[in-house]
Amino acid sequence: MAEYRSEFPWVKLHRPHAIAGSIERPRLLEKLDQVLQKPVALISAPAGFGKTTLLTQWLDRQSGLSLCMYKRDNND
Secondary structure, three states: OOOOOOOOOHHHHOOOOOOOOOOOOHHHHHHHHHHHHOOOOOOOOOOOOOHHHHHHHHHHHOOOOOOOOOOOOOOO
């Protein structure tokens, strides 16, 4: 069982930055544009499928957007 921590790990809330040279997926970026009409969006896929890369590329295209990003791990 995971050890209880009394302090919140703030690093889990930091927005990652896009990696130069990563492949862009225009169709998925366009789908993400549609979430601006919704109060919440969930991106789910197995590890290594590019969720973070996709989201950071999309966020780099947005301006004036408020967001909350939480990185979930096995201790959550």
